[in-house]
Amino acid sequence: MNDSFKASLERASTRRAWLRQGGLSAGALALSSLLAVDRTARAQPAPEKSGREQSGREQGAGTHHPPRAKRLIFLNMSGAPSQLDLFDEKPQLKKHEGLQPPANLVAGVRFAFIGPEAKLMASPWSFARYGRTGLALSECAAPLGPVADDLLMVHGVSTDQFNHVPAALKLTTGFSRTGRPSLGAWTVYGLGSEAENLPGFVVMNSGEGNRTTADVSGAAFLPGRYQGVELLPGREPILFLQDPPGVSRSMRAKTLQAIRRLDEETLAADADPATATRIEQYELAFRMQAEAPEAVDLTRESAATLEAYGVKPGERSFAANCLLARRLIERGVRVVQLNHGEWDMHGGTMVSLVQGLPEKCQESLPPIAALIQDLKSRGLLDDTLVVFAGEFGRTPMIQGEPGPDAGRDHHRTFTVWMAGAGVKAGHVHGRTDDLGFAAVEGGMDVHDLQATILHLFGLDHERLTYPVAGRDFRLTDVSGKVQRELLG
């Protein structure tokens, strides 16, 4: 600890700063600013560009280097798919099946349900090679075979959370508790939105028991316009798009102008940023009325496209959401996040992995493969980044009894894959040990992953910050390192 640092600590004490700083989280966070911790890369001040709302396009805080990716489709596989049964082939697990793992591998590791005595389980599915690069995929993951050469497989990503909600928050917001902006919100904050008539960040949910909360796509303390806007499943993805009977567009425009003028008076008097957000959202709502019905109308797609994705007209499904994602991306939406639940396969008295995974993959992976192929054929994959990730992985050890009810517990090491803009396609990065416990090569944590994703968007994760109560917050909290080996 250097002397000036020490001195500021003393000052913090004598200034009765603890009381002043209030709540615990704020207190602990404000500490860093009180202490004037030296951060070499300071934030640029948060821009509040006036006039931004007049043009629909949002300028964003600005990039730090030329971006490779311009759009993000984030496949948030809620519940945590089993990397060992899909992507990370472990022949040694077969050999040691039924044995307890070496003590040094489980010492100090926390699991949600199983204890250190749980035994190893091989994947019940065989793996085969796909594509020019010979990517290993299990029988369950075979639907991804046709796009194997487009994927960048990243093994050995780790998180420090072992329960769903905190881990999902960590993955999406960089912090295990609520209150931080999501990856999507940060991305739109950084780059702005290209869609004049649609939200910059759209979210869709599928899968019963989706363990996500609105926070995984929230704006937290960023201005509300960066919040993910949810599309509902069903015939009307966005409710109330139609003006009431007898109300013309020009009448609506006049009423909106009046609302805006009067709200601006309120804003001038009260200076509440929430009012400014409301003003913008009314304008966006007006423009969405014009464009959104067409954007979400899947009947405009050809029968061949519908079939490729596995979309049945009028039926709500993950496949339909994948197709909607492409339509939205085409129309300038910056980030589409698909939260897709039901991957949490513990076995025992809970959902069985052995029985559940093939069905889940059959529902989920063909539409994903179709999406990647579709993006590619339209030339969109060059600057669209697709990320597939659960909030954590699943254990090499069994949960429940061997047989049809077997499952796996939560595990802090997992596999993420990416495709598209700027990533090293057809490449496998990182390696976990022979039993799949932890990375032995190329390991990274969630913050590193986030830093890398932001980097692809031309954003420096240490400089993309927003000041709150005296501290500059960022997606990667206080760590994160861009993984250059992932870049193509």
Add this chain to the structure above:
Amino acid sequence: MASIASCTSLIAVVSGQGTGPSKQPADPYAEPFFQQAVMPVLARRCVGCHGADRQSGDLRLDVLALGNDEGRELASRFAARGEANELLHRIRSTDPDVVMPQDGTTLDETERAVLEHWVEQGAPTARWWSLAPPRFYVTPAPIAFADRPAASEPIDDFVRAALRESNLVPAKRASDERWLRRVSLDLIGVPPTPEEIDRFLADRSPDARERTVDRLLASTAFGERWATWWLDLARYADTHGYESDEPRSVWPYRDRVVDSFNQNVPFDQFTREQLAGDLLPERSQEQLIASGFHRNTLVNLEGGAKEDEYKDAALKDRVDTTATVWLAATIACAQCHDHKLEPFTQADYYQLYAYFQPTTDKAATGRSDELEIFFGDPERRRRLEAEAERRREALAPRGADFARRFEAWVERLRTAPDDERVATLGDSLAQSLAKETAGTISAGLRVRLERKFAEVDEKNLALKADLDAAVAEAETYRAATTAHPMVMREGPPALTQVQRRGSFLDLGDYVMPAPPAAFDLPANEAMEANRLQLAEWLVEPEHPRTSRVVVNRVWQRLLGRGIVTSPEDFGLQGAYPSHGPLLDRLSVDFAQSGWDLKALIRRIALSETYAQGSSRAAVAPEAERFFAVGPRYRLDAERVRDTLLAASGLLSHKLGGPPVYPPQPASLFEGHFFEGGFTVWPESRGEDRFRRGLYTFVKRTRLHPGLQTFGATDRRLCTVTRSSAPSPAIALYLLNSQEALEFAYGLAVRTLREAEGADDATRLACAYRICTGERPSPSAVSQLQETLNAIRQEYAADAAAAGETLAAAQPAADVAGRPDGVPNEELAAWVLVANVLLNLDATISQR
């Protein structure tokens, strides 16, 4: 160290002075550096491996926050100087086998600095504030700010002492209109009428505000407003949840909550009723209904659902909800293993579970433990039942001419050709009759023939049909006017076992009902260890949590922000109170007042802190955290609806009763509901279409968009704080929904009537004031005038469009009527201007 300890000195901590109790517990806010900075680092980084669940290297760090001998002894080890200090050694080491944490993460520089500083100061510890009983803090010396009178409510003295310390000043008082609107919205959930505003502004008496607060507290609308808070905690809904999500008629529970708040049932008694109303001696029916608090758990009525599995889920939800509602504790984590981050063991969890285990209700295999409560018109029911009875009697003697018709029928058949007789009577009876001669029919045969005749005689059949119709009508009416609130019932004592890894199929040690040990407050052993004992334990005056948790949530609802900003979590992971001594003083006063909720609300509502202006212009960034500025936020779902309804003049003041079905898009009810659950939304008409938000039918799998859009929850689980996230969906709802149109129609009609004959500007100002509680600026009026004129022109050019707009609003016209002599184009133009006013930030915000 002294310098840090003195942090709280500005809030006078004086034992044996003032009016407080003479026996004072220790200062819960001692060692703020340890509590605010050190313990969070340890909890976040270390306690996972060195906590209640696991003690790697025989080290358990969460005891530092327990303030016991074990904690002090451990702290003394950390205070060691130099190389001997293992904590410093471990966090500074560069040896990967030595450095902590060992779970692959690393401390950042701030965290390490905090721990080093703490060690340097001698590693002081204290019992975690919310594990220590609340303490009576004497009011600090009043501080008068330059342009402000000294306040009399201790709240203001506590708040100002902290402001002074930070060189901040409180905001100026909000205007009288603003204050009246604020307090009306907070206490009764609807804004004041222009007449109420005028009356208040004209009232120059010094106690005008006090009388206003008392008037609002006495209104039945008070209970309707505050019930929402409790119904979120109680996860109250009108359906069973799970996939099939059938309706349940449990609204008497909701009405009991409304009544309890209106009657100001003391919160300790309220707690007993909610948790154990069924166990109270000489309990009333209302108290039994109140025990439905924990029957709001989900029920799975799908075939094949296993009772033990779903009952276990319900019992766990009861434990988790109880812990969240009264203890602000995240004890749910201890289901599967000892809590990794808080001092709760798995045994603690199942000791709480044991309180609920003997309950007899079913969670999967059918309905259970329901009351039957008739709420219809008793006269009508009696009439319908009497009519059914009359018809039954008319049928019994089978009509006056039954005998005559019977004899004629028998005689005709006796003499009829064989085949006709057989066709009517069947073989056996026909043969018997054929053997008889006239007038000699035996008694046995007569009975058989009479029975047959009753089946074929047309007149008799008509009487029977009449009877069936009357019975059906009476039954339909009875079913529609009978609620079945689900209540708690205690079965025989049940043995509870710890569930290994949280699985009810994998049982371990036996446990007895008991509260968590970490609170260091034993349950009353003179009582039977049942739910009533648990309730009594929760309302012990010196309980470290209950009074603080309630005070904090009430404060949050009034000031827009809690003293503890994590109102759902007072544990080591939660936020540290911004004004601990104030929280404690209010909590001690609250318990001493006899847990008087209205008194608590009253004193906060009458404080100067609450009365401050809410403009954020030119206030310090910390102003909100220090309560140096009044509350400002978008209203919650129910208050948005109720405010719009009140402005529209359509609001029904009907209190209680079955839930209602305001309109929503049909597409929300298409194609994803199981049979058995209802698939059609039975849209309400007339008065029930315009009831307050808390009466809207809560379907768990598909919440009404008028609630959902504004952040209401689906009530599957206990909710402490709703999302207030902004969204363009809010704009679309307020602009285009059927409800928005009807509300606007109501406001248009109200405006044209209330300012009859006045010019446009007067009318516009009147409507603006109805919505916002204030007079519009001249520029606002001219903007509205411009809009009105432009829309008039458009409608004038397209008369059919005006007709369409008004036709779509017909359900509102059914209730509000239509002003005489106003042409369609004029009325429709006013409807759109009303729509503007109902969309304003000033209308749907608390400010």
